[in-house]
Amino acid sequence: MKPLRDSIANAKVRHLHFDQTIKATVSQITFAVPGTVLALVGPTRVGKSTAIRAAAKQVYPRTKDGYIPYVIVDCSRTDAGFMSMRYLTLDLLGQLEHPFYGASSGKSRVSQTETNARLALRRAVKYRETKLIIVDEAHHLLRIKNSGGREAALESLKCLGNETGAVIVLVGSYELLKGCFCSAHFNGRLTLIEFPRYGTSDLQMKQFESILATFDQLLPWAKDNSLLSMSDLVYDGTLGSCGLVTSWVLAALGKMDASGATRLRKEHFRNVRYLQQIDAIASEINYGENVLRPVEKEGHGKDASSTSSTDERGVGRKFRRLKPGRRNPARDSISRPKVVP
Structure with a gap:
């Protein structure tokens, strides 16, 4: 092995x-x-x-x-x-x-x-x-x-x-x-x-599946089993990360060897990857991909002097960033003149 x-x-x-x-x-x-x-x-x-x-x-x-x-x-x-x-x-x-x-x-x-x-x-x-x-x-x-x-x-x-x-x-x-x-x-x-993961667009998935096809040629598969045949499962379990494909394949081979089998099957993969693992990785990826947003180009409908914010309910709102020393226009309240006895 x-x-x-x-x-x-x-x-x-x-x-x-x-x-x-x-x-x-x-x-x-x-x-x-x-x-x-x-x-x-x-x-x-x-x-x-x-x-x-x-x-x-x-x-x-x-x-x-x-x-x-x-x-x-x-x-x-x-x-x-x-x-x-x-x-x-x-x-x-x-x-x-x-x-x-x-x-x-x-x-x-x-x-x-x-x-x-x-x-x-x-x-x-x-x-x-x-x-x-x-x-x-x-x-x-x-x-x-x-x-x-x-x-x-x-x-x-x-x-x-x-x-x-x-x-x-x-x-x-x-x-x-x-x-x-x-x-x-x-x-x-x-x-x-x-260094991004592979996304879910048609082009990205095609590139990801070409990686799976390379691994398939190296693995001792049982009949009708392959990484390509379960590409959706592999993508969900690796979130499009090539390095996680390698570690999952090695873990599945260990499971196969421990069970006394000589051919790799889909169940060997299912039994060595857990949802909690994927959730933790997905949470970090979600944070990173949301943070790494490039500066928007001019003419995309966003006022460069405005900034987005979010209230307690998660509803987005915009406010204009004013120059120092200025305030929003507002009507001053009218008060009654003080009567001097």
Whole structure:
């Protein structure tokens, strides 16, 4: 079963959203000025980590001795389940092969203060001529102990880009967006890139089904069973995310093997995916897709000076944003003159 597992896990499929995301990321990195922050966001398991690695290799295909053009570090929750900027800084120093802070230095990571590590990181980035700092699983930056920590963590990374001239790339789920908009100053440096799922239009579904057809050729199906024959079920269970197709196929193969069967059937898929799982993923996707709405073009019927709001019943209403010092026209109330005896 291991060769089958490896063939599924490493399957090469024609994934148009993957190719388009790499192209968009390469272009944004290429045109980014020093100190820019890029955020690559999308649904869970859509392929963001693989895409950012492929994009970085395209921008910086070759290296020379002592030169590290880009580094990639996972944003781990290392402080009693919370995110620690100190550990993130130390991990970056390790990736930059700093002689005093790397894994082979023999120094205790626990004893290093964040201030000293940050100063060392600034020098290491400049010494290694690092142009790109990639923080994967960046939505963990929102899990900071102290109040206001998420904004401080994001601002800290932005400042690192300013200090070193490196481009900062944050890679994470749509949850990351909950922290990205907390600061106007941060947004002034921010460019967003979305790695979307496959939608339900005819063209999108055709592309999604071509991915299913590729997996079908690798799987030991029982007669009259295939991913294509149950494409609606697969779409509902993966919400159009290619990475979730892979994980569901592997889970179904595990179920098949545990039951003693040698052929894959539809029931093997049904018994390893639960509605609660899909609801949680769908909720995050719904949030991200609603947030990522582009600026509307002129002439689309929306007054640029008006803003939408929603009342307690969820009914939308509009109000006009006035210039400072002005108010809506209204008739002043007439009062009776005071009679002086």
